[in-house]
Amino acid sequence: MLYCISCFIFGFFLPALVAYDNCIQQSRFENIIIFGDSNSDTGNVFKLSNYTWPLSPPYYDGRFCNDRNWVDQLQVSGIKNYAYGSATTDNDQVQGYTKFNILLVPGVNQQIDKYFNEYNSNIISSQKTLHIIWAGGNNVIFNPALPIPDIVNNLTNLVTKLYLNGQISEEISVKRGAPQGSVFGAIAYIVAHHDLQQVFQNPENNHLYVDDLGSVYIPSLYEEYKDQLTEIQKRINKDLIKLHDYAVEWHQPVNSKKTEYVVFDRVVKSPKLKIYYNGNQLEQKKNFKYLGYRLDSKLSFNCVVVDHLQKCRQTYTILKYIHNRFPSFFKLKQRFFNTYVWPHLHAMSSIYCLLSKTQRDKINGFYRRCLRIIYHLFQCSTNDLHGVFQLPTLEEKYRKTLTKRLSNIERYEQELIQCYLMHKNIINTTRHHYREKAIIQAMPIGRPSTRMLNFYNKSTTYFDKLINFCYTHHTPEEP
Known part of the structure; x- marks a missing residue:
């Protein structure tokens, strides 16, 4: 993931390097901001302890080493170092101590807070400022039972905090519950x-x-x-x-x-x-x-059809009232149908290919009743309704919707197609081994397994029926 801030992260368990946007550039950085522990401290603990720790000598001028450390060797003028010896990643997770565990030091999270307090986040140039975090080892020293993933997550949160320049959302106090529908x-x-x-x-x-x-x-x-x-x-x-x-x-x-x-x-x-x-x-x-x-309990969609048709009939009563008051107001009736009736019919489009002929006839019959009352064609036959007046059939509207859905599946949901192909491959393999006696010479004599026969004889999937419905056209029949 690329952030707009340049940053290095060094882990105590693995000196890994993570480079973020603009870090690998030929141009030099103007500023370097350092957060960390004794590996990067150039005298912060020395000042905090009133120049008594670390002991000098043998330590060198407030460093936790006998000579200059890596920060002193950076050839950049604008260096700001917030690192403290014995610091952890966050004092809220593990408190860091120095000078024989009697002097508290700020963790990296607290160092970043101090950095944001001293500098205006709006004037920090992410392209010319390199932020370096080198910490984590002291977390294990002060709390050996601390899980390693917790330390890693803490370091990741610190990088995110730098990326956002300390700008976080305000806390929302919710005492109990939330508004219904929110x-x-x-x-x-x-x-x-x-x-x-x-x-x-x-x-x-x-x-x-x-x-x-x-x-x-x-x-x-x-x-x-x-x-x-x-x-x-x-x-x-x-x-x-x-x-x-x-x-x-x-x-x-x-x-x-x-x-x-x-x-x-x-x-x-x-x-x-x-x-x-x-x-x-x-x-x-x-x-x-x-x-x-x-x-x-029988995995039938009869309940779905009954529920939607019941709601359709309730709205059909209002549609008849509109027709009786405004028989020639076709646009009003069309809008009412599209708003209150069609959503229930459209909800059954995805299961239409699974329904029985009786259930399909019920849905188609109701759809034609709506067309006749909308366009005032009560004496018109089904063939004239769709042939002469060119009104689309329900199956044509369903095919248009489902074909678009299948196109989206082919384009964006390859996993579903792979699952379907894998299932068909299993069926073909089963048919190959259990129906062709030449494949298995010693086929058991007697009645074959009913479960196995049903598996490869009645193995048409929903996807099969959906494709057959979308790409096989039928001529509308007279009810």
């Missing part, structure tokens, strides 16, 4: 609980959208049905215990009354699980709504 509330929640998913056994199977948490649990396919129920129930309860501990630690209560679970299955009778959170048994639902989509 941007701050959502951002504060995400920042405070960015690590929430890590408490679960499989963090990748958890989705956190602001304060809505969705978790997916998949049992092992290699176990019997009853063993699957036992295993998944045990795993869920174990994760919920971790979630409760996290909620207690960070004072973020979870409303168990609004915490539900759905078991997705293909058996006749859905299994009953005993899931508990903080001693309260969670309610099992047949369907649930998450991020605008309602899914039932």
Whole structure:
């Protein structure tokens, strides 16, 4: 990452050099500002101790060495040295002492504060000023248990502080809560609980959208049905215990009354699980709504279609009222449709290719009713509606939207395409080995595995159906 400030960082554990913007230039620097410990101190501790430490001799003129140090050898006139012997990176993290641990010295963070107090940050030239930080070793000397990553993060924060010239935002005091619907509330929640998913056994199977948490649990396919129920129930309860501990630690209560679970299955009778959170048994639902989509226990989108059509019918009543009052005011009816009806129809575009013919007919039928009332074409057939009057069909509008979305996926989401291709490769490999007897000479005699047959016979993915829908055109039929 390139900053606008020139800076060197020396670490105690590895003398690494990090060069930032304009540091590697042929032109000389006019000013050098130094922060650090005894490696760079040219007499600050000597003055602080009233010229009693370090002892001279054997030390040289207030340096922590027997001769001039590296700062004395720099051939730059404008050198300002804030380094103190025995200094740590930050006294708020580890306090530094010198002169047999009786004299407190400022850490690098405090040295930078002093630097900003003495110089106006607006007149500091980042292109002609080189800032050098050499510190970190004393953190371990004064606190051997301090983790190394903490020291590294501290040094990184010091560089950022120099980059920003000490300009930080004002503190915001929030005693409790945040206004409903405010941007701050959502951002504060995400920042405070960015690590929430890590408490679960499989963090990748958890989705956190602001304060809505969705978790997916998949049992092992290699176990019997009853063993699957036992295993998944045990795993869920174990994760919920971790979630409760996290909620207690960070004072973020979870409303168990609004915490539900759905078991997705293909058996006749859905299994009953005993899931508990903080001693309260969670309610099992047949369907649930998450991020605008309602899914039932059979993974059907029927609930989604019913919900959106119900909202569409409510707005259709208002559309009829507008038509009765202003039958020839086509633009008003179009605007009302685009504002209040079309968003619900558009929400079903991404799942349209997964719906049954009956569900598609319901959606198309409602769309044509809206067209007839908008353009006052009640006696017009479907073929004339789209053929003679050239009004776009619902599927044409969906194709236009989804084709643009697929183009964006191809351009910006290569990972999704790679995942799809990998899945197809697995299917092709399975078909190659299990359906062609020439590949495996000793094929087992008898009925093949039903699960395996279903895998490679009914393996059409959502992506397959989406592509087929977008690039296969159908002629509209008369209802």
